[in-house]
Amino acid sequence: MGAQRYIGVAERRARLALRQRLAGRARAGTPEEVAGSLVALHGTDPATVYLAVGARLADPARTVEETERALYEDRRLVRMHGMRHTVFVVPGDLTAVVHASTGLAVAARERASLLKHMAAAGAPDAAWLKEVEDAALAALARRGQATAAELARDEPRLREQFVYAAGKSYEGVHTVSTRLLRVLGVEGKVVRGRPLGSWTSSRFRWALAPEHPELDTAGAQAELLRRWLASCGPATEADLKWWTGWRVTEVRRALAAIGAEAVSLDEGTGYVTEGDADPVAGPEEPWAALLPGLDPTAMGWQQRDWYLAPELRPRLFDGSGNVGPTVWWNGRVVGGWAQRPGGEIVWRILDVEGVGRDALAAIESEAERLSGWLGTTRITPRFRTPLEKELAAG
Numbered sequence: 001m002g003a004q005r006y007i008g009v010a011e012r013r014a015r016l017a018l019r020q021r022l023a024g025r026a027r028a029g030t031p032e033e034v035a036g037s038l039v040a041l042h043g044t045d046p047a048t049v050y051l052a053v054g055a056r057l058a059d060p061a062r063t064v065e066e067t068e069r070a071l072y073e074d075r076r077l078v079r080m081h082g083m084r085h086t087v088f089v090v091p092g093d094l095t096a097v098v099h100a101s102t103g104l105a106v107a108a109r110e111r112a113s114l115l116k117h118m119a120a121a122g123a124p125d126a127a128w129l130k131e132v133e134d135a136a137l138a139a140l141a142r143r144g145q146a147t148a149a150e151l152a153r154d155e156p157r158l159r160e161q162f163v164y165a166a167g168k169s170y171e172g173v174h175t176v177s178t179r180l181l182r183v184l185g186v187e188g189k190v191v192r193g194r195p196l197g198s199w200t201s202s203r204f205r206w207a208l209a210p211e212h213p214e215l216d217t218a219g220a221q222a223e224l225l226r227r228w229l230a231s232c233g234p235a236t237e238a239d240l241k242w243w244t245g246w247r248v249t250e251v252r253r254a255l256a257a258i259g260a261e262a263v264s265l266d267e268g269t270g271y272v273t274e275g276d277a278d279p280v281a282g283p284e285e286p287w288a289a290l291l292p293g294l295d296p297t298a299m300g301w302q303q304r305d306w307y308l309a310p311e312l313r314p315r316l317f318d319g320s321g322n323v324g325p326t327v328w329w330n331g332r333v334v335g336g337w338a339q340r341p342g343g344e345i346v347w348r349i350l351d352v353e354g355v356g357r358d359a360l361a362a363i364e365s366e367a368e369r370l371s372g373w374l375g376t377t378r379i380t381p382r383f384r385t386p387l388e389k390e391l392a393a394g
Contacts, residue, residue, distance in 0.1 A: 006264040009306045013331025014282030021056035023283035031067045040088040042294040045382035051292035060373040081186045084245035096212035099188040100220035107187040121162035132157045145193040145205040148177040222257035234270035242302035288362035289328040293381040298323045308333045315387040324385030338391035345371045
């Protein structure tokens with residue numbers, strides 16, 4: 001075997017620019033194209049989905065309208081629990097893959113945990129819970145979409161409460177509907193439907209999950225890893241384990257199944273899909289981007305030094321490791337941005353290296369572009385970071 005090809009920082013940033021739809025001519029025409037290129041959009045903060053899509057559309061004017069169509073009418077995009085027990089928005093044709101590759105194992109643990117906590121609290125047993133579940137799913141089928149409160153009107157047992165962790169410092173009271181709907185979501189039986197209010201709302205209706213085939217776990221893992229490497233490769237084994245939430249043995253099995261090629265990175269050995277080790281030329285023109293908190297590019301890898309200087313992290317991340325809104329210039333994070341109460345988009349450069357007049361003009365153009373399609377909408381990230389709070393406060 002020959003020596004592994006070395007892929008340096010410059011080429012990794014070039015791949016990022018093109019495959020993550022960030023460079024000007026690489027931008028997409030529809031939200032479906034964006035999601036397909038990125039594999040999954042973080043959906044924990046509803047605004048992230050729209051902001052991530054808008055940053056990558058050639059014409060962002062119809063971002064909200066087109067994303068809502070894809071999510072709630074055509075169902076070509078689906079909001080569901082996925083990797084690392086996190087809510088994502090994924091292409092409709094990928095729901096079976098995500099469910100089989102990551103959801104099944106998590107679902108088993110979630111249901112067992114719910115039953116354990118109910119038993120400890122003296123709540124009814126698994127047979128009772130199954131009756132409630134069946135009634136709730138039947139009600140949801142009749143209604144099409146419904147809130148937990150609406151479902152509880154049809155099945156009053158959903159209102160039952162039980163004490164979680166009695167006597168502990170984190171003791172709390174849980175409602176059956178809250179925990180059960182979460183379990184059903186991880187199990188792939190329900191998905192989140194239209195929000196209550198605007199597209200920035202975190203309060204969702206529920207809907208039955210679209211039907212999808214049951215796939216073999218190992219095959220689904222190989223397919224998910226292949227798609228992610230095609231978008232985000234090269235990546236290290238640590239990156240892959242972190243993003244998927246799998247055991248290292250599962251990562252290695254999937255790498256072998258797709259015939260992934262090993263390459264040399266500054267961090268050590270990385271992997272690309274078969275045939276993707278050849279050099280990749282960068283975009284023809286320099287580019288800037290304003291990406292939202294939890295954006296899949298900023299959160300895509302565990303090892304981030306090649307696009308994010310370590311000294312910037314305390315200002316750009318919260319205490320749980322969630323990234324806030326970021327400013328990008330030619331493949332690296334150079335600062336952060338926020339929206340003030342009056343609607344103004346403000347930004348600050350934290351890493352001035354290579355950020356000259358052209359860069360500042362391009363970043364300002366992106367800020368105007370973002371402000372233009374947001375209009376009167378106001379955005380407050382769900383996970384706030386030091387720089388975002390400082391900029392938003394003025």
